[in-house]
Amino acid sequence: MSDPGAARASLAAALEEAAAAGDLARARELIAAGALLTPDALCFAIVSGVNDLVETLLSGGVDANAPDRRGIAPIFFACAAGHPALPAFLADPDHTDIRAAGWPAHSPGFGHGEIVWTLVAHGAAVSARHAPDARRTASGTTALMVAAAFGHVAALDVLIARGANPRDTDYAGRNARDWAERFGQKPAMERLRQFARK
Numbered sequence: 001m002s003d004p005g006a007a008r009a010s011l012a013a014a015l016e017e018a019a020a021a022g023d024l025a026r027a028r029e030l031i032a033a034g035a036l037l038t039p040d041a042l043c044f045a046i047v048s049g050v051n052d053l054v055e056t057l058l059s060g061g062v063d064a065n066a067p068d069r070r071g072i073a074p075i076f077f078a079c080a081a082g083h084p085a086l087p088a089f090l091a092d093p094d095h096t097d098i099r100a101a102g103w104p105a106h107s108p109g110f111g112h113g114e115i116v117w118t119l120v121a122h123g124a125a126v127s128a129r130h131a132p133d134a135r136r137t138a139s140g141t142t143a144l145m146v147a148a149a150f151g152h153v154a155a156l157d158v159l160i161a162r163g164a165n166p167r168d169t170d171y172a173g174r175n176a177r178d179w180a181e182r183f184g185q186k187p188a189m190e191r192l193r194q195f196a197r198k
Contacts, residue, residue: 008035019042020044028056046119072087075124076090079146079147079150083103089146113158116154129142130142131171142176145168145179151180156176156195177192180192
């Protein structure tokens with residue numbers, strides 16, 4: 001006799017792999033077979049940049065605000081456009097240089113802008129904050145700050161259009177424009193300057 005829980009867990013792991021690969025067809029097969037839809041699968045799909053896959057998981061019931069196993073909400077992955085430095089940056093933004101040679105060259109793709117819209121349409125919090133475990137009571141990094149630091153201008157536009165405040169500050173008093181400036185994200189700096197004038 002087989003263990004249904006183990007089979008479902010195995011399907012969930014396979015779904016996470018399919019999501020990481022951006023394989024929509026395989027993900028749909030696994031969902032039809034009863035795979036558990038997890039926040040990790042959603043975050044992997046966001047990183048892959050396949051909006052239809054993200055939509056499929058959200059429509060299947062994954063919470064747009066549920067964090068992955070590292071405690072990172074999906075909106076942050078979308079605002080960083082899937083950059084592999086995101087977890088390190090959120091864990092220690094003061095000491096993580098996302099431009100360092102150890103990180104591959106990365107720029108937001110068109111799909112990542114669509115994904116931010118999709119997440120927000122499914123209830124993702126545009127003013128979400130992430131605070132490392134050691135600073136849970138402090139004002140943490142906002143999704144807007146992540147978009148600015150990683151140079152994701154489309155995400156800035158969506159978040160601000162939906163109510164994110166570019167003047168919000170983190171635990172060290174930095175706002176989104178400060179983060180864009182720190183990482184030399186000139187288009188993001190200019191966009192935030194335009195919003196600051198309004």
